[in-house]
Amino acid sequence: MLAHFSKRLGMTLLVALLAITINFLIPRAMPGDPIEQQLSQLSASSGGNIGDIQAMVQSYRERFGLDKPLWRQYLNYLADVIRGDFGFSLVNYPERVSDVILAGLPWTLALLGASTLISFAIGTLLGGVLAWPGCQPWVKVVGVPVILLSAVPYFILGIVLMFVFALTYPVLPVAGGYSFGFMPAWNWATAVQVAHHAVLPALSIILASIGSWAIAMRGMVISIRGEDYIMLAEAKGLSARRIFFTYGLRNAMLPQLTHLALTLSHIVSGAILVEVIFAYPGIGYRLYQAIHAKDYFVIQGIVLLLSVSIAFTMLVLDLVYPMIDPRIKSTKPS
Amino acid sequence: MSHAPTRLLRILRLLGKEPLLTAGVGLLVLIALFALLGPFVVNVDLAQIGAAMPRQRPSAQYLLGTDVQGRDILATLVLATPQTLKIGFFAGVMGLGLGTTLGLLAGYFRGWTDTVIRTIADVVMTIPGIAVLVLVATNVRSMTVALMAVIVAGLAWMYPTRTIRAQTLSMRERPYVDIARLNGVGGMQLVFTEIFPNLLPYIAASFVTAVSSAMLATIGLEALGLGPQNELTLGMMIFWAQYYGAILRNLWWWWVPPVAMMALIFIGLLMTSTGMDRLVNRRLRVES
Amino acid sequence: MRQASHPGKDKFGGALLEVRDLHVEFATPSGAARAVNGVSFTLQQGMRLGLVGESGSGKSTAVLALMQLIKAPGRISGGRAFLAGDDLLAMTAEQMRQARFSRIALIPQGAMNSLNPVLSVCAQIDDLLTAHGEKTDPGKRRQHVADLLHRVGLPESVADQYPHQLSGGMKQRVCIAMAIALSPQVIIADEPTSALDVIVQKQVMQTLIHAQEEVGAGIILVGHDMGLMAQFAHVVGVMYAGRLVEIAPVHEIFSNPRHPYTRMLISSLPTFTTRKVFRGIPGVAPSIINPTTGCPFHPRCPSAVDRCAVDVPAEEFVAQDHQVRCHFAREGVPTSAIGAAVD
Numbered sequence: 017m018l019a020h021f022s023k024r025l026g027m028t029l030l031v032a033l034l035a036i037t038i039n040f041l042i043p044r045a046m047p048g049d050p051i052e053q054q055l056s057q058l059s060a061s062s063g064g065n066i067g068d069i070q071a072m073v074q075s076y077r078e079r080f081g082l083d084k085p086l087w088r089q090y091l092n093y094l095a096d097v098i099r100g101d102f103g104f105s106l107v108n109y110p111e112r113v114s115d116v117i118l119a120g121l122p123w124t125l126a127l128l129g130a131s132t133l134i135s136f137a138i139g140t141l142l143g144g145v146l147a148w149p150g151c152q153p154w155v156k157v158v159g160v161p162v163i164l165l166s167a168v169p170y171f172i173l174g175i176v177l178m179f180v181f182a183l184t185y186p187v188l189p190v191a192g193g194y195s196f197g198f199m200p201a202w203n204w205a206t207a208v209q210v211a212h213h214a215v216l217p218a219l220s221i222i223l224a225s226i227g228s229w230a231i232a233m234r235g236m237v238i239s240i241r242g243e244d245y246i247m248l249a250e251a252k253g254l255s256a257r258r259i260f261f262t263y264g265l266r267n268a269m270l271p272q273l274t275h276l277a278l279t280l281s282h283i284v285s286g287a288i289l290v291e292v293i294f295a296y297p298g299i300g301y302r303l304y305q306a307i308h309a310k311d312y313f314v315i316q317g318i319v320l321l322l323s324v325s326i327a328f329t330m331l332v333l334d335l336v337y338p339m340i341d342p343r344i345k346s347t348k349p350s
Numbered sequence: 351m352s353h354a355p356t357r358l359l360r361i362l363r364l365l366g367k368e369p370l371l372t373a374g375v376g377l378l379v380l381i382a383l384f385a386l387l388g389p390f391v392v393n394v395d396l397a398q399i400g401a402a403m404p405r406q407r408p409s410a411q412y413l414l415g416t417d418v419q420g421r422d423i424l425a426t427l428v429l430a431t432p433q434t435l436k437i438g439f440f441a442g443v444m445g446l447g448l449g450t451t452l453g454l455l456a457g458y459f460r461g462w463t464d465t466v467i468r469t470i471a472d473v474v475m476t477i478p479g480i481a482v483l484v485l486v487a488t489n490v491r492s493m494t495v496a497l498m499a500v501i502v503a504g505l506a507w508m509y510p511t512r513t514i515r516a517q518t519l520s521m522r523e524r525p526y527v528d529i530a531r532l533n534g535v536g537g538m539q540l541v542f543t544e545i546f547p548n549l550l551p552y553i554a555a556s557f558v559t560a561v562s563s564a565m566l567a568t569i570g571l572e573a574l575g576l577g578p579q580n581e582l583t584l585g586m587m588i589f590w591a592q593y594y595g596a597i598l599r600n601l602w603w604w605w606v607p608p609v610a611m612m613a614l615i616f617i618g619l620l621m622t623s624t625g626m627d628r629l630v631n632r633r634l635r636v637e638s
Numbered sequence: 639m640r641q642a643s644h645p646g647k648d649k650f651g652g653a654l655l656e657v658r659d660l661h662v663e664f665a666t667p668s669g670a671a672r673a674v675n676g677v678s679f680t681l682q683q684g685m686r687l688g689l690v691g692e693s694g695s696g697k698s699t700a701v702l703a704l705m706q707l708i709k710a711p712g713r714i715s716g717g718r719a720f721l722a723g724d725d726l727l728a729m730t731a732e733q734m735r736q737a738r739f740s741r742i743a744l745i746p747q748g749a750m751n752s753l754n755p756v757l758s759v760c761a762q763i764d765d766l767l768t769a770h771g772e773k774t775d776p777g778k779r780r781q782h783v784a785d786l787l788h789r790v791g792l793p794e795s796v797a798d799q800y801p802h803q804l805s806g807g808m809k810q811r812v813c814i815a816m817a818i819a820l821s822p823q824v825i826i827a828d829e830p831t832s833a834l835d836v837i838v839q840k841q842v843m844q845t846l847i848h849a850q851e852e853v854g855a856g857i858i859l860v861g862h863d864m865g866l867m868a869q870f871a872h873v874v875g876v877m878y879a880g881r882l883v884e885i886a887p888v889h890e891i892f893s894n895p896r897h898p899y900t901r902m903l904i905s906s907l908p909t910f911t912t913r914k915v916f917r918g919i920p921g922v923a924p925s926i927i928n929p930t931t932g933c934p935f936h937p938r939c940p941s942a943v944d945r946c947a948v949d950v951p952a953e954e955f956v957a958q959d960h961q962v963r964c965h966f967a968r969e970g971v972p973t974s975a976i977g978a979a980v981d
Contacts, residue, residue, distance in 0.1 A: 253738030
């Protein structure tokens with residue numbers, strides 16, 4: 017058991033290291049110097065002569081440590097990352113990248129966490145019901161369009177929802193995390209605002225992802241239905257509900273969780289785009305802003321954070337498996 | 351050559367058995383036809399900037415209206431659809447090619463090859479695709495359709511690798527492979543003559559998945575503004591529409607057509623891949 | 639062949655289960671397959687009835703039908719099954735659900751896979767108890783579970799284990815524990831020992847008998863092992879192609895088999911005393927979709943004559959409690975082409 021855990025931990029750390037390295041190398045592998053570009057842009061937008069750009073570039077390079085040899089930079093980078101120092105935002109200097117991230121993180125966690133949990137629960141149940149005999153017709157009628165909806169990327173659905181519910185029939189707010197001009201604080205009014213603004217983004221994610229859970233679960237449950245223990249459960253005279261949940265669904269849960277782990281990065285990607293569409297002040301939206309401002313350090317910091325958090329979430333899920341499926345935990349028959 | 355027509359006939363009959371598959375493929379064929387024949391039917395000059403009056407609602411003259419720069423939306427759609435399909439198709443092919451090769455190698459030779467390939471695939475799958483793509487895309491000086499296809503293919507190979515690897519692992523234990531091996535057929539040749547033909551259905555299914563994920567990645571990048579700025583694709587249409595505030599300004603005819611077209615493409619791909627899944631996995635077909 | 643001592647017929651209680659003319663059909667693209675084609679028998683209290691036959695003979699299907707466990711595309715197309723006066727086949731779904739395991743229980747064929755992998759043994763026996771209304775507190779139920787495990791020779795610690803931690807024999811015994819938990823009137827054991835080795839087989843069968851004697855139930859033992867039947871059954875029924883072709887008390891059927899198929903089954907059993915060439919039964923099991931006319935066994939029967947291909951043999955009494963479906967039941971087979979010594 018411990019051996020398994022340490023192997024998985026090792027794997028996760030490897031992934032983290034790889035992510036850091038890729039993160040480090042790609043910008044440096046590409047042609048062009050971000051600092052130079054940034055400064056040139058600044059000088060161009062303020063109408064020309066700001067003095068000796070090269071000297072400025074050089075001093076910035078020293079400041080950011082970009083004049084040292086590559087391996088040196090890499091080690092520095094590694095040390096910084098472990099300490100949580102992702103550097104400074106190029107655009108909003110002296111704001112630190114970690115500040116930018118921390119500002120957006122709670123929003124994203126709340127949205128992503130809640131939406132994923134809800135759609136997982138609904139989708140899994142839907143899939144199970146669709147696969148079970150005696151499935152009511154109305155479930156199929158509702159279920160099929162929902163499944164088709166899962167083909168569409170989350171943010172596309174977001175655009176449609178925004179159009180219908182925020183513009184045509186303005187029931188819900190169009191964008192943002194809270195109303196324009198509102199000062200957020202730790203009070204009830206803020207909570208209401210936040211919830212109100214999170215409805216459309218959450219709905220986009222939920223509606224567009226239920227289908228994939230449902231399809232996966234349905235496949236699993238169909239194959240479980242043919243198992244001997246289901247037959248005996250029925251022969252024992254257990255209630256249909258008991259058989260469905262404890263003998264059917266529970267056995268399909270493990271592969272379903274595996275599916276969650278595998279599609280995690282896909283879900284995160286989708287959520288990022290949803291935040292962009294709704295200008296929802298989470299990590300995704302900050303990433304978008306950084307892309308357009310060419311704020312390289314922020315981009316790197318966020319990308320790194322995403323990769324590492326997904327890797328660790330998968331590790332956590334891995335640890336949850338034995339709790340669900342006793343076969344994994346123990347070793348030999350007595 | 352008497353095999354070819356009967357093979358084709360068998361495939362067609364197989365398609366007929368699974369209505370979902372037929373519907374999906376049919377939808378995709380229709381879209382492809384639209385993309386191919388569109389330019390001959392619609393006047394594509396109208397897709398130039400300033401070709402028409404801007405911000406016009408749909409009318410008899412401009413069936414889908416015009417955008418803020420005076421382009422006819424229908425003409426734009428006709429030009430953008432094939433571009434998007436091209437990116438998806440080529441990225442899918444590249445991803446599939448890479449994925450199948452890696453999967454075959456990992457599954458057949460096992461041992462170190464397998465461990466290495468599998469670890470790389472797992473690691474890459476962990477990193478959120480959009481993040482890596484964003485990183486690469488932001489550093490590219492100017493994006494083109496071809497370049498997008500290559501970048502996006504980098505995301506499309508993992509799932510085929512897994513699938514093909516799993517199938518190869520199970521197939522290499524089958525008796526006919528053993529017999530071929532006993533007959534002295536060597537490694538690579540074995541892979542291509544014995545295992546590969548039986549993988550075709552899985553390869554076909556993986557192709558659809560690869561194209562799907564490639565298109566998803568493409569559209570994601572384009573919506574973020576990292577797509578080919580000077581070329582027309584469906585994702586760029588949506589990006590421009592959002593950039594110019596089409597949604598807020600109620601220019602619905604600008605963003606609805608590309609959104610609808612994309613939705614249709616994705617739904618077609620989903621139906622095709624689910625249909626293929628069911629065909630390959632007989633029990634699912636019987637059960638519903 | 640050692641035969642266990644059996645009580646005479648009078649030692650059994652009254653008639654418990656009366657199956658009359660059971661028919662089960664499966665709808666196939668090529669027509670209806672008659673898996674069970676007019677099977678009738680009576681099970682008495684304390685009796686162990688063995689149903690033998692090759693794969694596809696319909697024996698499992700017949701007993702599963704008694705618990706209404708036949709799933710589409712199969713359906714019960716006719717017959718009655720009276721358990722202490724109530725027709726099992728006519729019960730509503732809810733009535734049948736209540737009757738399952740409380741009045742008629744099943745020990746399934748593949749105990750390997752018949753237990754839920756994610757539930758402990760205790761949980762699985764417990765949900766049987768609660769499903770049938772045992773409302774006592776968990777502590778008492780746990781005691782009941784431990785009790786049941788003891789009765790089948792398992793230690794209480796098994797209750798907290800999971801199926802994958804148990805050996806095949808232990809899993810089978812857990813299934814037996816479940817089968818006797820509610821003291822049912824009839825226990826159906828569907829090839830309970832097929833996957834087990836001989837020693838474990840004997841242990842399991844003895845557990846089963848012991849349990850039966852405690853509870854006073856009747857057992858229907860389904861299997862294809864004539865040797866096992868000889869040791870454990872009181873009455874043996876032979877099934878072929880969905881029909882019951884011979885049924886008799888065990889010593890009668892082994893000493894005086896009247897149906898050619900039964901004879902061939904018995905003669906294919908190895909013995910310590912006789913050295914001979916063992917013949918299998920040539921031919922293959924018949925198709926139940928397009929049954930042949932006449933006697934279903936005639937294509938493989940070494941003593942078949944023209945009449946056999948035309949007329950379906952009816953049930954005939956050869957002796958008290960001994961029924962046979964063969965045109966030559968009474969007068970005996972015309973030629974002894976079977977040529978086997980019978981104990």
